[in-house]
Amino acid sequence: xxxxxxxxxxxxxxxxxxxxxxxxxxxxxxxxxxxxxxxxxxxxxxxxxxxxxxxxxxxxxxxxxxxxxxxxxxxxxxxxxxxxxxxxxxxxxxxxxxxxxxxxxxxxxxxxxxxxxxxxxxxxxxxxxxxxxxxxxxxxxxxxxxxxxxxxxxxxxxxxxxxxxxxxxxxxxxxxxxxxxxxxxxxxxxxxxxxxxxxxxxxxxxx
Amino acid sequence: xxxxxxxxxxxxxxxxxxxxxxxxxxxxxxxxxxxxxxxxxxxxxxxxxxxxxxxxxxxxxxxxxxxxxxxxxxxxxxxxxxxxxxxxxxxxxxxxxxxxxxxxxxxxxxxxxxxxxxxxxxxxxxxxxxxxxxxxxxxxxxxxxxxxxxxxxxxxxxxxxxxxxxxxxxxxxxxxxxxxxxxxxxxxxxxxxxxxxxxxxxxxxxx
Numbered sequence: 395x396x397x398x399x400x401x402x403x404x405x406x407x408x409x410x411x412x413x414x415x416x417x418x419x420x421x422x423x424x425x426x427x428x429x430x431x432x433x434x435x436x437x438x439x440x441x442x443x444x445x446x447x448x449x450x451x452x453x454x455x456x457x458x459x460x461x462x463x464x465x466x467x468x469x470x471x472x473x474x475x476x477x478x479x480x481x482x483x484x485x486x487x488x489x490x491x492x493x494x495x496x497x498x499x500x501x502x503x504x505x506x507x508x509x510x511x512x513x514x515x516x517x518x519x520x521x522x523x524x525x526x527x528x529x530x531x532x533x534x535x536x537x538x539x540x541x542x543x544x545x546x547x548x549x550x551x552x553x554x555x556x557x558x559x560x561x562x563x564x565x566x567x568x569x570x571x572x573x574x575x576x577x578x579x580x581x582x583x584x585x586x587x588x589x590x591x592x593x594x595x596x597x598x599x600x601x
Numbered sequence: 602x603x604x605x606x607x608x609x610x611x612x613x614x615x616x617x618x619x620x621x622x623x624x625x626x627x628x629x630x631x632x633x634x635x636x637x638x639x640x641x642x643x644x645x646x647x648x649x650x651x652x653x654x655x656x657x658x659x660x661x662x663x664x665x666x667x668x669x670x671x672x673x674x675x676x677x678x679x680x681x682x683x684x685x686x687x688x689x690x691x692x693x694x695x696x697x698x699x700x701x702x703x704x705x706x707x708x709x710x711x712x713x714x715x716x717x718x719x720x721x722x723x724x725x726x727x728x729x730x731x732x733x734x735x736x737x738x739x740x741x742x743x744x745x746x747x748x749x750x751x752x753x754x755x756x757x758x759x760x761x762x763x764x765x766x767x768x769x770x771x772x773x774x775x776x777x778x779x780x781x782x783x784x785x786x787x788x789x790x791x792x793x794x795x796x797x798x799x800x801x802x803x804x805x806x807x808x
Contacts, residue, residue: 422716424632498715504770505712508705509629549786552771553794556787560767563711564759579756580763587760587794 407445410435411455419498423449423506450512453503457516461523468527471534478535478592485588489561489581497562525551538596546596553591557584614652617642618663626705630656630713657719660710664723668730675734678741685742685800692795696768696788704769732758745803753803760798764791 413435417426426449432442446452467484474480507513528551533539536547561584565577620642624633633656639649653659674691681687714720735758740746743754768791772784 420716422629422631422712424629425716498712501708501712501715505629505705505708508708509627509632545786548783549790552783552787553790556764556767556771556791559770560763563766564763576755576759579752580759583756583760584763 407455408459410437410442410445411452411459414452415456415499416495418453418502419495423453423502424509450510453506453513454516456499457503457520461520464524464527468531471527471531477531481531481535481592482585482589485558486585488558489585492562492565494565497565500559501563521555524555528554532592535592536596543596550591554588557588557591614662615666617644617649617652618659618666621659622663622706623702625660625709626702630660630709631716657717660713660720661723663706664710664727668727671731671734675738678734678738684738688738688742688799689792689796692765693792695765696792699769699772701772704772707766708770728762731762735761739799742799743803750803757798761795764795764798 414431417430417434421430428442428449429439431446431449431452432439435442446455470484471477471481503513503517507517525548529544529547532547532550533544536543561581564580621638624637624641628637635649635656636646638653638656638659639646642649653662677691678684678688710720710724714724732755736751736754739754739757740751743750768788771787
């Protein structure tokens with residue numbers, strides 16, 4: 395149970411995010427105006443500005459909300475008696491249920507990050523947080539906290555993130571009909587590659 | 602040697618593509634106007650329209666040019682005496698030299714593909730061509746043209762494309778300073794995953 399007391403204002407802000415995120419996916423980050431966004435939230439532009447002062451502020455809030463989800467994900471891994479099994483089962487859930495809309499929005503934010511230094515900074519900070527959490531999970535799974543193992547885990551964490559993001563983005567063609575056999579087969583191959591990436595013992599240089 | 606006789610008009614069109622592609626990366630697909638694009642090509646808007654009638658026409662031409670490069674890539678694999686070694690060495694070249702700008706442009710086109718059915722169709726056709734070529738390469742490498750092997754190769758082809766694209770897109774944070782040790786280490790791990798994907802014999806169901 396979530397016992398944190400979300401203020402009515404932050405609950406409203408979160409509802410607005412749900413209402414506007416599809417505007418970015420359908421109009422593009424550059425193509426979405428504050429008018430379009432206010433309209434999607436069924437608010438006047440003036441009132442909308444009280445919640446979000448710019449498109450960048452909205453993207454920032456979306457990314458921060460994603461980060462909270464990701465933190466919950468890794469808390470479950472860290473507190474599990476069998477972190478490797480928990481990690482794999484959460485990854486499987488993510489691979490099997492990632493919505494198309496989220497992949498579209500993520501593509502949009504990534505494209506925007508090439509143009510906008512604030513978004514780049516934000517995306518890189520998010521990336522860094524995820525990566526640190528993956529490394530912590532791998533340290534716990536292998537029971538190896540040496541500097542040499544950590545270096546290997548840092549690179550593996552990146553491969554893992556590449557696989558999960560890359561899989562989501564491949565949905566746009568192969569998953570045109572979601573749940574196509576093709577896409578399910580790719581999901582299984584990605585999961586088996588994730589499995590190897592997580593469980594192969596780190597090959598340390600001979601002493 | 603390329604002995605095809607490129608017409609002066611198509612040579613000019615190709616030059617224009619080189620001049621305008623960075624506008625998409627810096628302004629975004631929706632944010633780039635025909636005025637911006639004509640200016641980048643140092644042409645009047647009227648003259649520019651004689652070469653490209655719309656932004657979609659430019660994206661189409663960019664994707665088609667990419668496809669020609671890719672065809673050259675796979676012709677080299679197919680005509681090689683040792684297709685597996687040639688495939689790996691071309692992939693290594695691609696992983697090591699992919700320019701940042703190309704990754705940015707590809708992100709932009711991919712984001713646009715979520716919004717624009719014509720671009721989706723084009724991207725999926727390109728995807729399909731690459732995939733068919735990878736499958737043909739795997740058939741030749743393993744000397745196995747059975748339906749069961751082809752099905753396995755179809756899925757592996759997708760993993761391969763996911764890895765190459767995903768790697769390019771990870772450049773935006775980790776490769777902020779291109780050639781960072783971090784990014785080089787990830788490149789090596791991606792190449793070793795590509796190697797396994799290409800060379801592991803297809804596990805066929807027992808007869």
